[in-house]
Amino acid sequence: MLLTDVLLLDVLSVITAILAVGYAYLKWTQQYWKRKGVPYIEPSPLFGGSKSEVKNARDGAVDIYKTAKANGWRHVGIYRLTNCIYIPIDVELVKHILTKDFGYFIDRGLYVNERDDPLGVNLFFLSGQKWRNLRAKLSPTFTSGKLKAMFQTLVDCGLVMEKYIDENVNISEPVDIKEILANFSTDIIGTCAFGIDCNSFKEPNSPFRATSKRFFFRTKLERYKSAIAMTFPKLARALRIVINNPEVSSFYGKVVEDTIHYRLKNNVRRKDLLQMLIDMMIDEKNQEDGQSDGGLTMTEIAAQCFLFFIAGFETSSTTMTFALFELAKHPKCQEKVRDELKRVLAKHGDQVTYDALGDMKYMSQVIDETLRLYPPLATLMRQCVKDYKVPGEDVVIEKGTKVLIPVLGPQMDEEFYENPKEFNPDRFDEDKRKKIPQYAHLPFGEGPRICIGERFGVMESKVGLTCILRNFKVSLNEKTKLPMKLDPRNLIPAVEGGVWLNLHKLESKI
Structure with missing residues (x-):
């Protein structure tokens, strides 16, 4: 036998041995929940996830929840490659993880690469004490007073949208409503964040x-x-893998840096999020008591503005799109919103004011119901930071275990919502919503890591819906494909083929 043949056989033997060991390790790992005594979803042979989850993470998460509920499980384990993931099904367990026992689950367990992806170091991704410090700094930027200061900017952007529709939309032609609302949201977040x-x-x-x-x-x-x-994650950081597109990160980083330098050089001030962050950076740099932890850096400011733009732009425009889609299908609900608009705006001098939005109770119900059916995220991620005894179970969740909180599953559960597939804003009226468990409606999350921009997002959605519904009656156009399908390639739910509406001009503006 030639030497080369011997070497080839040796190489093949080594490769075979490595594959055999790897496969054995994978199979051993995928027995983890069985060894812990936790009910689990049978994993697919290679990737670990359930078949539906591998195909579509959003639908897969709902299928896992339904399977667990059907079997009467309070919790369930799943696998993703070598990751063993814990999913609480009982809303009381969810309450413990998100709020009562938050100290055990402070982190989201998301991938962060500070060296190569600085804009990824934002409030959503950070963990531990870094998250605590930044959350404490940013919380004051979303008080009622700060929101009121930015409110007129939202109204002005709404007026621009109204004018555009009046001058450019042919009422005999359908409109891709998501595109219009995305332009509206871009203008708002671009102005308020940058x-x-x-x-x-x-x-x-x-x-x-x-x-x-x-x-x-x-x-x-x-x-x-x-x-x-x-x-x-350790291997990914060693390989310098970034999950945000470098061109996207570079664009937003440069925009923030250029804007900050311009404002400081020319003493320009605006009532927006960026100005609040700049003031925070300057105030902490000027502290002389030695107690400052360094304040916000230019990169940290850019990272927060980046998060605010990405989160605020897409989630709000998507929520408004789905709200109008459902109101187009349910004209009685639409008229109820419009009747409320007439009554509330008349009370506030026919002006869209901050206080007027607070009086729009039914519109709030419409938004809550829309977010129940179409939450921006189907699941929330947490990571156990120290061993945790599951309440009522002889099970300990080990430090480092990732936890997946179901959002869409409970929100489509008949135990909590009668006829859950039906769009019914009345289920969120003041009396009925008291019967809904708090942790069965989590579009913004809950607990200390609840979305910091929740109130801003709702305010933006209310302004956008007001500007359209006080001018137009909306109906569904045949270009909208039914039954509606969501594009699995998008991070946030997006409708395949778009949502096309007919806009019918009202005889008199509200």
């Missing part, structure tokens, strides 16, 4: 719109990189 007039209705292909679209649409390669980063 202090920049995006003019999205005049420049629909502006850098802000193009860059935001690029962020939310992930290629297969990017999705694979994210999966590797989440499963093997």
